[in-house]
Every structure is written in C-alpha cells, then in structure tokens.
Amino acid sequence: xxxxxxxxxxxxxxxxxxxxxxxxxxxxxxxxxxxxxxxxxxxxxxxxxxxxxxxxxxxxxxxxxxxxxxxxxxxxxxxxxxxxxxxxxxxxxxxxxxxxxxxxxxxxxxxxxxxxxxxxxxxxxxxxxxxxxxxxxxxxxxxxxxxxxxxxxxxxxxxxxxxxxxxxxxxxxxxxxxxxxxxxxxxxxxxxxxxxxxxxxxxxxxxxxxxxxxxxxxxxxxxxx
Numbered sequence: 464x465x466x467x468x469x470x471x472x473x474x475x476x477x478x479x480x481x482x483x484x485x486x487x488x489x490x491x492x493x494x495x496x497x498x499x500x501x502x503x504x505x506x507x508x509x510x511x512x513x514x515x516x517x518x519x520x521x522x523x524x525x526x527x528x529x530x531x532x533x534x535x536x537x538x539x540x541x542x543x544x545x546x547x548x549x550x551x552x553x554x555x556x557x558x559x560x561x562x563x564x565x566x567x568x569x570x571x572x573x574x575x576x577x578x579x580x581x582x583x584x585x586x587x588x589x590x591x592x593x594x595x596x597x598x599x600x601x602x603x604x605x606x607x608x609x610x611x612x613x614x615x616x617x618x619x620x621x622x623x624x625x626x627x628x629x630x631x632x633x634x635x636x637x638x639x640x641x642x643x644x645x646x647x648x649x650x651x652x653x654x655x656x657x658x659x660x661x662x663x664x665x666x667x668x669x670x671x672x673x674x675x676x677x678x679x680x681x682x683x684x685x686x687x688x
Contacts (some may be wrong), residue, residue, distance in 0.1 A: 464579050470514035470684050475506060475600045479637040481520035484673050489681040490517075494637030496603035499572055501635070502596065506603045515549070515610040515685050516593045518597040521668055522568065522615035523575055523625075525582070526591035529617050532671035534563035537597065537613025541588040542571035546601035549610035556684040558612060560675055566590070568613050576625035592617060614677060614683060618668035624652035625661060 472490045476482045482492045495502035522535060529535070536556045540546045552650065557565060569590035596688055604611035619625060628651075631643035633642060648655060676683065 469635070471661055472515045472517060472682055473503070473506070473509055473513045474519045474683065475596050476520040477594070477637060478520065478595055478637075478639075479631055481614045482637065483668075484676050485519075485683075488676065490680045490683060491506070491510075495592055496637040497633045498635040498637045499596075499599060503599050503603065504680050506599065507606070510603050510609060513607070513609060514602040515552070515612070516600050517612045517614060517683055517685070518542070518570075518594065518600040519617035519683065520569075520616070520656060521586050521665070522592040522594040523619045524559065524617045524621045525569065525590070525593055526564075526566070529564060529591060531617055531620055533617045534560050534595055534671065534675040535568065535592045535613070535615045535617060536563050536617070537568040538565050538567045538573070539567050540597050540613065541568060541590055542569045542593075542606075543586070544570075544602045546605060548612050552610055552612040552685055555686055556679060557611070559679050559684055561674070564591060565688050568597055569593040570595060570601075570614065570639065572598065574625070574630060576629060578622055582621065585643060588683040603604065610685070612683075612685070614679065616668050616672040618665050619661065623661070623664075624657070626657040627639075627651055628658050628678075629661060639675070645648045650655070655661060
C-alpha cells in the first residue's frame with residue numbers, strides 16, 4: 464500500500480466504476496455515491512490515518528473549450544467549500560499529464576445538467592469543470608491539515624443537456640441505480656436517444672480516465688518522498 468510518512472493516500476470517487484480503475488494503484492478508495500453525509504462521516508474517520516486526500520473520477524465541463532475525455536487537474540476549488548490544491552501535487556500531475564487542463568473546479572453537491580447552468584457557473588466562479596464530491600474531500604482535508612488534490616476527466620461537455628435519468632443514475636454507495644434509471648425512462652421515454660449518447664460519452668471518458676490514471680502512476684502523482 465502506498466503511503467505518505469506511513470499513511471495511505473485516500474482517493475474519493477463518485478461511483479464504484481470509477482473506483483474500479485484504481486484496483487492496480489497503491490491507494491485506498493472510497494466511493495461516495497449519492498449519500499454525501501455518509502461519505503463525509505466515512506472520510507472523516509479514515510482521514511485520521513491518511514497522508515493525503517484526492518478527489519478523483521468524472522466531471523462535467525463548464526468551460527466550452529474542454530472536450531470529452533480531457534483530464535482535468537484542479538488548481539483550486541470553489542462552490543460549497545473554497546480551497547487551494549496542494550501545489551506540489553498539481554505540479555507533479557502536470558508533469559505526468561502534459562495533455563491535461565489545469566484550473567478551478569466547482570463542487571457543491573449538485574449535478575449540473577443544463578447548459579445554461581454550466582455557463583452561469585463558469586462565469587460566476589471562473590471554473591473549468593464541476594463535480595459532486597470535491598467540496599467534501601477539501602473540507603475534510605482542511606480539517607485534518609492534509610494535502611488535497613483533484614484529478615478528474617470530462618464526461619460531458621458544456622454544451623450538452625444531460626437527460627433526466629442521469630440525475631438518478633448513481634446509488635447511495637456508488638452503484639448503478641438501474642431500477643431508478645428504467646423508471647425515469649418509462650416516465651420520459653423521449654430522453655432515450657439523449658441518454659444513449661450520454662452513456663457513450665461516459666464510456667469514452669472512462670477509457671481516458673484509465674489512460675490518464677496509468678500515466679499518473681500508482682500513487683496518482685503524489686510525491687511520497
């Protein structure tokens with residue numbers, strides 16, 4: 464197990480599928496799912512023995528220049544909690560992932576599904592991307608005085624309107640909530656075409672996430688020395 468001064472790097476993802484990318488990495492992983500309070504409590508407990516915390520996985524673009532599958536390295540966080548990412552970690556990730564974009568990430572626990580909301584968020588916060596877990600990771604890292612980082616991959620571009628089923632796709636423990644997705648489709652069958660395109664985009668982003676994670680190395684860019 465990779466560690467910082469004898470303590471592990473803990474990585475927080477949204478879904479179990481994102482967590483599965485890290486099976487070969489020397490980090491500990493927590494899938495947050497759609498239960499932020501459970502995530503906060505578990506992370507607070509496990510962070511007592513952590514060396515660093517990383518927010519990791521998919522994210523949505525709010526910057527129109529970001530393309531599907533682009534890796535994003537957070538430099539700072541805005542939203543429900545404001546924080547600066549560890550400068551050495553950012554620099555290390557930049558060196559390992561020269562194709563990635565570096566910038567501000569927004570997180571407040573809400574999924575941005577509407578292009579107008581994304582544009583408003585980009586204007587208001589100067590963020591280039593948004594996710595649903597980074598604010599919790601940053602808050603716990605600040606409380607525990609631990610290095611904090613963000614490594615994400617664009618799974619939907621700024622111009623895209625996400626279908627309603629995406630709002631219910633993630634279960635409380637990070638699993639795919641297939642029943643909720645099917646119910647959403649039955650209630651709004653017109654979204655099926657958009658949902659299919661969205662899932663194809665997620666698949667492309669997932670492949671990029673795997674590639675980027677391998678480039679970042681077994682400790683995802685954290686300098687253990």
